[in-house]
Amino acid sequence: MPIDVCDKNGNHIGVVHKRFMDKWNICMVALTDVRARELKVDIEKIKELVAAEFGCKKMFGKVKEDELREKMYELLKSENRNIISYEELMITVFLNHFSEKKIENFIDEKALENKIRGYILYDLNKLELKQNSIAVNQDLGYINEQLELDWDKTAIYAKIIDYPILETSSYYIKLNEAYEYTTKIKIISGNYEEEMKLSTILDCKKDMGISLVSSKKKIDRVFCDGRIYML
Structure with missing residues (x-):
């Protein structure tokens, strides 16, 4: 699920947790061992929002699944269409297109209590996927040095x-x-x-x-x- 984040070697490093200040395309990645499945992401709530945005709802509010699937996959480059599931793509579209929505409102925050070691930032305009996760393909050696200082768990x-x-x-x-x-x-x-x-x-x-x-x-x-x- 693309709310999980991994390093360039595919190792899990954290989850997308919130947006960074007023920058709609920049997310804060919580450094944690917690996985997306533990956050109980509200897929149905996200689907309702995305379907409404793409005009894929019937008269009485039911989602047109096939039409929504087709419109979302059209957003991807052809080489990426086979490496991301419908559910994962929906979350990715939500992160990119609903900047006014707080990510925290769609996950179980309790799962992260006392389990965050700090944050790094992620630019969704440079989105890359690997092993069903959002991938950070840059060197992250500076993280371990700062984790040892244990200054502030909310620090970026x-x-x-x-x-x-x-x-x-x-x-x-x-x-x-x-x-x-x-x-x-x-x-x-x-x-x-x-x-x-x-x-x-x-x-x-x-x-x-x-x-x-x-x-x-x-x-x-x-x-x-x-x-x-x-x-």
């Missing part, structure tokens, strides 16, 4: 992949000069890359691991090289 683990840029700017408040300090970093987490601008001087280097804690709209805390930064 990432790696800095370019040289950080430190910036200082000045402005005036009632004739008094004030300064603003920022650090620009480019990170990779899972299969997702992003350039971030953080409102502090971050003591970091290229190839260094970094952990991020986010709210709904921004990064709130950063852990890097043994230091915690509150933003």
